[in-house]
Amino acid sequence: MSQQQIRILYIDDEVHNLNAFKASFRRLYAIQTAESAEEAYKLLEENDFHIIISDQRMPKMTGIEFFESILEKHAEPIRVLLTGYADINAVIDAINKGQVYKYFSKPWNEDELKHNIDKAYEVYALRKENRELTEKLLDVNEKLEFLLRQKLIS
Template sequence: MITEKDLKNIQVIYVDDEVSNLTAFKSGFRRFYSVETFLSAQEALDWLEHHEAHVVISDQRMPNMLGTEFLGILYDKYPDTVRMLLTGYADIKAVIDAINVGHVFRYITKPWHEHDIRTAIESAYEMYRLKRENAELLQKLKRINEQLEFMYRQSILS
C-alpha cells in the first residue's frame, strides 16, 4: 500500500512536444508526485543520466523521436523504470510497438482523465517498488546460497 509520504516521493517524468500538455500535466499532478516535464525525449534522457525516475510517460508523436523509440531506449538503459505511452491517436502500430519495443506498462489515450492517470502512476510505482524488492531479495538469496555452499564444502573437508 502506498502511503501519502510515498506519493510525494514518486518521481514521474512526462515527455511531450506540446507545451500546453506539459503545463497541464505538471499543474495537475505536482501536488501528488514529484514531476519533471520535458519537450523532447533527448532532454529527458539527458536528465536521466543524473537522476532516477520511477515512472516515465511519453507522448507518441514527437518531431525527433517517437515515444515508442524513446521508451525502447529507456527499457535498454533503465529497465526498472516503468514506462507508459500517452497519445491522442488510435494507432495500432503504436500500440504494438509500445508493447514490443518500449515494453510499456500502460497505453493511455488523450485527453486523459486525472483519476485514470493517478491510478496508472500509482500502479506503475507499485510495480517499480516490487521489482526493486525482488532484486534485493534475489541478492540476499544468492549471498545465503554462497554461505551455505561454503559451509557445505567446509563440512566435507573436515
C-alpha cells in the same frame, strides 16, 4: 511511500501538455518534464525516476523508440505511453518493443491517470523488492555452498 516521493518524468514536445500535466499532478508527485528525448536523456542521467510517461508522436523519435533506447541503461522505471492518436500498431509496438506498462489516449482522464500512476508505482516497488530479495537469496546460497564445501574438505 507517499505520493510526493513518487518521481515522474513526462516527455512531450507540446509544452501545453507538459504544463497541463504539471498543473494536474504537481501536488501529488515529484514531476520533471522534458520537451524532447535529448532533454529526457539528460534528466535520466541526473535523476532516478519511478515512472516515465512519454508522448508517442514527437519529432526525431517516437515514444516507443525512446523507451526502447533506454531499456538497457534505465530498465527499472515503469513506462507509460500517451498519445492523441488511436494506432493499434503503436500499442502493439509499445508493449513488445518498449515494454510499456500502460497506454493512454489524450486528452487523459485525471482520475484514471492518477489511479494508474499509483498502480505503476506499486509494480515498480514490487519489482524492486523482488530484485533485492533475489540478491539476498543468491548471497545466502553462495554462503551455504561455501560452508558445505568447507565441511566436505575437512
